[in-house]
Each structure stands twice: as structure tokens, then as C-alpha cells.
Amino acid sequence: MSLAPLLCARQVAVGLAGRVFCRDLDLRLMPGESLAVLGRNGVGKSTLLAVLAGLRPPLAGEVLLAGRTYAASGARASALLRGWLPQGRSEAFSSTVLETALIGRHPHLARWAWESTNDAAIARQALAAVGMADLAQRDVQTLSGGERQRLAIATVLTQAPQLYLLDEPLAHLDLNHQIAVLELFARLTCEQGAACVMVLHEPGLAARFCTHALLLFADGTLTQGACHEVITSEALTRLYGYPLRETGDGRQRWFMPA
């Protein structure tokens, strides 16, 4: 049986402003899989995610979303399939939390259509999923960093794509919200056939919540595979340039700075 991969990268090279972060990246992501992207600051994790999201062209190679390039699908059809969580966002104009979450419905609406009560219900459900149901009428410019981050997650949930590309989904979040967000996306992948790529900074959480991992090294090389094979204390020590020791209780693994 051969299912089409939701996201496929072939011989992709990623770079920014004259720097090349990685070359010859081949990637296949099937529905139900989640990929953690790990690496030091500035190795190109966000740029890679933007390339995978079709927001930036790769230096070489091609990225296919459900078998087609972004250019061939067009922006709107792509937005029905793939959501992107940006890293850090600022709002230039004030608007309410609910209005902000509702922008996720844009690709689902016809040109002259206004958001229906059904769209509002979807947005409210997404806000409830990140614990922001009570803040629906708040002005986004008054939110804290963590609340903004949860609102951004609610927006991408409102978009309801099949592929989630999440740039640091845990940034600014309290521990309880970190776990809640990871469990939320794990449920989406396990139960609803979604797929996730997420940039994470905590290898223990990556090993616990993702099926696969991609390690981007500072020298431009990369390793990818199933989490239990790729996330090891040796690889992480090389990845972060600091000795890490594995501890665990047999069920979960944690990596401590030695």
C-alpha cells in the first residue's frame, strides 16, 4: 500500500542572505507522523520551516504539498492544507481575540462571504482548546506573551489544515500549557490524520510527543529518523556542543546538562 506523503522535500537546500544552512534534505511526512526539528540557535530551523511552508523558495530542490508544488497549487488551495505558526508576532492594529482567531477561516470563505456563526463556533472551539475561551473579546494588544502565543496556536487550529508547521509552538508558554499544546497536536496527528513539523528546544519533549526528529547541526549536516534512534545523548551532545546525559524511568527519557 502506498499513501501519498502529505509533505515531501526533494534534494532541498535552505539558506538565507548568502548563508547555506543545509543541503540535500530529503523529507517525507505521512499523515499521522510528527517531526521535531532540533538544532542550535541560528542553524536555520525557522528558515527551513518557512521553506517547507512555501513562504520562501528553497535554494535548490523542490517542496511538494500533497504531491504538488506550492506554485502549482496556489496560495489559497495550499492554505486549506497547510497551516504555519510564526515565531513571534506583533499586531500593528487593535482587534479582539476572536477576530484574530477568525482570520484562520480566510481560505475557507468565498471572496464576498462573511464569517458565519459556524466559523465563529470553530474559532471559539479553538480558543477553548488553548484555554482562552474567556478572553474572546479582549484586545490583542493587551495580551501577555504567552497569551499571544496561545492565540496564534488557536488561529492555526481555526484554519484546520492537515499539515501543521509550527515554529517554536512552546515559546513563552508555562509548563502546563506546553504539555497541553503538545498533547493537542499529538491527538490531531494520532486521531485525525494530521501531520506536524515543530521546532522544539527540549529533546525530552520531542522524544515523548513526536514520531520523528530532524537534527540540524551547525556544520550544515543533518540526521533524521525515528525519535528513539536519532535522539540520543551522543547526538545531542554533538548537536548542542554541550555534554548531555540521558536519564529516564524506562517510559520517558530526559536529557540533562551534565
Added chain:
Amino acid sequence: MPTRRRALLILAALASTAVLSISLALIVGSMRIPFTEVAATLLGGGDGVSTEVVRGLRLPRALTGFACGGLLALAGALLQILLRNPLADPYVLGISGGAGIGALLAIVLGFGVAAVNGLAFAGALAAMLIVFGLAQGNGGWTHSRLLLTGVIVAAASGALVTLMLTIAPDDRLRGMLFWLMGDLSQSGDPQIALGLLGAALLIALPFARELNLLARGVDLAQALGVAVNPLRRGVYFVASLATAAAVTHAGSIGFVGLVVPHLVRLAAGNDQRLLLPACVLAGGSLLVIADTLARTLLAPQQLPVGVLTALIGAPVFLFLLARAAPRGD
């Protein structure tokens, strides 16, 4: 987020304000004409003098004022989105500077009204293309690059305008100053400006929801399905042409393009599906009222309408800034 019904109600209220402001402009002036008489002349009756005054003088001037106010407010709203900067106004990208060079050159050389308007429009187009070309660079647009290019072109134009004011013969200075302050007394036929206003609004409205997303960030808008590059270019050209049309007809009238989008946003929220048409109606009404004041306050002396919009606009804007400040960011 307004519902469609609420949006229509707000627009209906603004449309009646616009009708009221234009009626007022037809009634008051050096010769006061009662409303019934105005209505009669508009319907084809009335006596000769009031027909002459209402249909020949006041109506074209009021309609041109409405069109220019609408164009400026629309351009301001569009540029605030394009630059993601609530402090942007139609002149921030140097378009009025280019128009000013053209218009003042024509006045210095003693050309007629048509040539002044023609050269003003040519100057505005030149500034628009220069800023567009320079801001494009090799890496595409960023907000700051576009803004800085516009500010520099505006500054250079300002220097040239000052130079022309310095060397111009004394008898031309008054006309030049009036042009620079914004003036509707030489505006002529309103049809072109009204047509351009309608066209600009009709082009922008189908993209209103896309503009809502663009206001929240270019990458985010693209990820949510907006073809951002054509949209941004389109916004730039529609806003620039709207500004150029307004400046050509009425000189550089300040504050309408900055303050009106703000006021409408405060009152009705930042949904462009409502904001853009509301700005057109509110901006048009504001300029008609300001121009009516400009020609009656010190009658028979006429003030440049730009002085009045600035005098009304500056305190309103400071008030808005003071209100917004405690929120911080």
C-alpha cells in the same frame, strides 16, 4: 468583527452625513440660499441667480471636495495597511512632494490651471514610480525600506519646493502657497475625481478581507492563502493614484488621510470591508464641511482648506494618541 448588517447600518448613517454635508455646502456662503430653493434648482427649477450659484459654483466644488476627501482617506487607510503603520498618511511616500514640484513649476512659469493640474499629476506619477523602483531593490520590499525611500523622496521634493518658493516672483507666491496648503477654489469639474474615487473603491473592495490579513503581517497573510506580492503592488498603485488624483485637484490637503482612517477604526473596528467604504464617506464629508468653513469663516476672504483640516485634525490626532498611549506595546 461587524456583521454584514451592522456594517450596512454604519455605512447608511455615514452616507446620510455625506448628503447633509453637501446640502450644507450648497446652502451657506456669501449668498445664503434656502434649502427649498436649493432643492428646486437641483431639480431643474429655481431662478437664474441661485441656479448659477448652486449648480455652477457650489455643487461642483462640494462634489470635488467630497471626491478628494474620499480619495485621501481611502489612500491613507490603504497605506496604513501596506506599511503596517497606523501613522502612515497618503503623503508619507513622497507623492504630494512630486505633485508639488510639478504644480509649482507650472505656476512659476505662469501656466494655466489645466497645465498646473497636468504637471502636478505628472510629478505625482514620477514620485510614485521612483519610490516603487528604489524600494523594490534586489531583495523585494520590506516595510521599512519602502517607508524610508518614501520619506527621502518627500524630503528631497520638499527642498525643491522651498527652492522654487524662494526664487519665484512675488505675484505668484500667493497662488503657490494656496496650492501647497490645499485649495478647492480652482477645482473645476468634479466628474473625473468622482469617477476615480468610485473606481479606486471598486478595485479595493473585493480584496478587503485579504487586506485584513495583510495588516497582520505579510508572511501570515501568505500562509493563510493571500497572494501577497500582487496584492501589495496593487495596493501601492491604487493608493498612489488616489493620492495623485486628490492632490492634482485640490493641492496637498493634510490630515484627512491620516485622521479619518483612525477615527473610523476607533468607531467601527479594523475590518477593511467596512473601513474602506466608511473612510470614503467620512473623508468626503469632512473635507466638504472643512471647505464650507474655509469659504465662510472669514468671508469674503477664503482660507486654504488645508489650514482648516490641519486645525481640526491636529488636536483630534493628539487626543487619539493620548488615548492610545497607556495601552503601551
